[in-house]
Amino acid sequence: MSKRERWNTLLELLADEGRLEVEETAAVLGVSSATIRRDLDELAEQQMLVRTRGGALAQGVSYELPLRYKSSRHASEKQRIAAAAVELVGDGEVVGFNGGTTTTEVARALALRAGKGRQETSALTDATAPVFTVVTNALNIAGELAVRPQIKLVITGGVARPQTYELVGPLAAGVLKEVVLDIAVLGVDALDPQLGVMTRQEDEAGISRLFAERAQRVVVVADSSKLGKRAFARICGLEAVDTVVTDAAAPAEAVARLQDAGITVIRV
Incomplete structure (x- = not known):
């Protein structure tokens, strides 16, 4: 799975669930926990989510997946x-x-x-x-x-x-x-x-x-x-x-x- 595909999947999961846990998400995507942590850190830098200890939260009360991530x-x-x-x-x-x-x-x-x-x-x-x-x-x-x-x-x-x-x-x-x-x-x-x-x-x-x-x-x-x-x-x-x-x-x-x-x- 490419980085873009992972990001799309992470944001879709976040839109559905409202929060993500690193270990559970790594198991779902079939990648390492370290990879998920890096992805969440980079998405947080782009203000796409809020990083938490052990995972992430959706950015804001009403989460909306940006168009560039919905294209796939x-x-x-x-x-x-x-x-x-x-x-x-x-x-x-x-x-x-x-x-x-x-x-x-x-x-x-x-x-x-x-x-x-x-x-x-x-x-x-x-x-x-x-x-x-x-x-x-x-x-x-x-x-x-x-x-x-x-x-x-x-x-x-x-x-x-x-x-x-x-x-x-x-x-x-x-x-x-x-x-x-x-x-x-x-x-x-x-x-x-x-x-x-x-x-x-x-x-x-x-x-x-x-x-x-x-x-x-x-x-x-x-x-x-x-x-x-x-x-x-x-x-x-x-x-x-x-x-x-x-x-x-x-x-x-x-x-x-x-x-x-x-x-x-x-x-x-």
Whole structure:
């Protein structure tokens, strides 16, 4: 197991348990106690956790795993979800993306599709014209798409959250209130049949809600670990969602309840 993989696993365990003990964690990961101590010391230096005698505690009361450490979680599922979700986008449409690892994968898939589309049509049309318009509040998505001439990129303003790279606040809201989207692709932290679509941070929830309100169609992309879960801040009710794209491990009961609410569920 590489150092990055160990760190990902340590932070995931910490997010689930709230605390770690060196000896127990070493046994779980199959490495020496000395290795775990070094890893915890380095993560503490980055303020990712609080080092304690014999282990570590989650940093802060409400622990949130930063985006750069979440990228390897359910990676293959997210790529399959992205491939299915991008097929829901029509040619030339205006697409909104909030932040998250799954929406990042969808944005990458859209960029590849746009590149192929421009190659196929360049002989008949203006090769410099964008194939899609993307509106996003996610700095990492904007960074990847900014170099894609086939995509017209609109970035909201706002204050950056270092955990998720999302721009939030009145400046972000101001831009979204001035645009109209064909489709909003939303990454979420939880999807509950009664409470709807949720995330951990209230400021991010407000911006994601605006994405949904400004779009003709709303697609939620969420791996099966998010279904049937609840989080602190509500984005919107199920009545605002048209399609949920998830993986094949999604619980049948959760899928049925979403379908009963009139949502199209795609499992990949």
